[in-house]
Amino acid sequence: MNKLTVNKAAFAAVALTALFALSACDVQKTQEGEMPKVEVTSEGGQLPAYDVETAEVEMGTETRTIEVPTAEIKSADEVRAEEAAEQ
Numbered sequence: 001m002n003k004l005t006v007n008k009a010a011f012a013a014v015a016l017t018a019l020f021a022l023s024a025c026d027v028q029k030t031q032e033g034e035m036p037k038v039e040v041t042s043e044g045g046q047l048p049a050y051d052v053e054t055a056e057v058e059m060g061t062e063t064r065t066i067e068v069p070t071a072e073i074k075s076a077d078e079v080r081a082e083e084a085a086e087q
Contacts (some may be wrong), residue, residue, distance in 0.1 A: 004066075024054060024055035025052055025053070025054050025055070026049055026052070026053045026054075027051075027052050028048075028050065028051050028052075029048060029050055030048075030049045030050060030051050031046075031048050031049040032048060033046060033047055033048035034046045
């Protein structure tokens with residue numbers, strides 16, 4: 001893989017994680033916002049308040065035994081010799 005492909009894959013993974021995290025939230029607006037009166041200096045103003053309930057995530061570990069396939073690695077010379085023997 002080239003560097004650009006790896007960067008795109010990393011960006012996609014981060015974007016999907018962020019999308020999942022944001023979709024698991026329940027946001028309720030609890031207070032209206034108000035823009036400040038702006039002159040030479042600002043007066044008052046208030047940002048809206050929110051109650052955010054995030055999804056609960058339980059994490060843990062477990063031990064498993066899995067079979068891993070083995071791979072036989074042959075040199076190019078070995079492959080050519082086998083192909084010649086088959087003919």
